[in-house]
Amino acid sequence: MADRPPASSPQMGAGRIRQLEGRSLQVAMWGNLFMAVAGIVAAILSNSIAILTDGLFSLIGFTAAFLGRRISQNVEAGPDRLRPMGYAADEALFATFRALSLLGLVFFAVASASMNIYKFLSGGTPPQLVFAPLMIYFVLIGITCFLLWALHHRTWSRTGKSSDILRLEAKASMFDGIITAAAAIGLGAVYIFRDGFLAPIAPVGDSIVVLVLCLFVVGQYRRDLMSGMSELAGVTASPASLATARRAIRPAIAEHGGTLVDLSVIKLGRSHLVTAYYDPGQPITASRVDGINLQMIADVRTELPGADVHLIISEHPRRWPDEISPF
Structure with missing residues (x-):
């Protein structure tokens, strides 16, 4: 997954972005x-486990879109007392919940299909498929x-x-389409x-199709x-995001002097948290530290939109040297 997104259009504000999203x-x-209702109805009419699984995937998609809409309204809000x-x-x-829910459904579908195949091998007779509802x-x-993929x-x-x-919703719509096409074939x-x-x-055959589809999607x-x-x-x-952040804060270091001792970058959703360990090499006021920090934030955000920079004044990197650490 690429960590570095291209810069947003300068003419589009955060409010407009949230509205479109x-x-x-x-x-x-x-x-x-x-799609969930259609899948459940078609599964009942056709006796198809594959279609029922497809409908349940869509039901998770509905829940994810509902939660994603709530999250997108607050994701760019700044720090407050609660957070x-x-x-x-x-x-x-959100990304973790969605992937975990889909993996749970995959394992459920594999277990159900495997049980049907076992019953068949043991002499049972599975319900006969009705193909007319499937084509529709x-x-x-x-x-x-x-x-949906085109819109997202x-x-x-x-x-x-x-x-x-x-990005995840677009990928999910594409995957749903691929799964549906594969099930149809x-x-x-x-x-x-x-x-x-x-x-x-x-x-x-229906259960075998389910197993093949689950093997296809479980890796993603x-x-x-x-x-x-x-x-x-x-x-x-990613190394690309780390290199981008390092390049972006060089102008502030060059202007104010001092040394960049260490730099870390963590990605959280669409945002990046950059922590710069900076040794000014001279006495420095809090006001000047704030000015350097704000300059770094502005420079980094031109390359990593929405990023924040925590400036730490220290002559040491993120980990205390063993010779001075009392811990």
């Missing part, structure tokens, strides 16, 4: 709710997924490609060749989960 997520809510470090971490929490479902959901991707681009929420093959070479597995959801957890754990941002 909220509108896109509101459409995502109702679009996913429609002294601000609200940027909410976006990382695939067309409607495929079109809906494409429209366009809004994400218009708002400077800085919103992890919109798999179940279509079962229908066409159910009396041919697929006859031995046709009764559990795992990467999203690890990415969100890394941000919440305070893992160092």
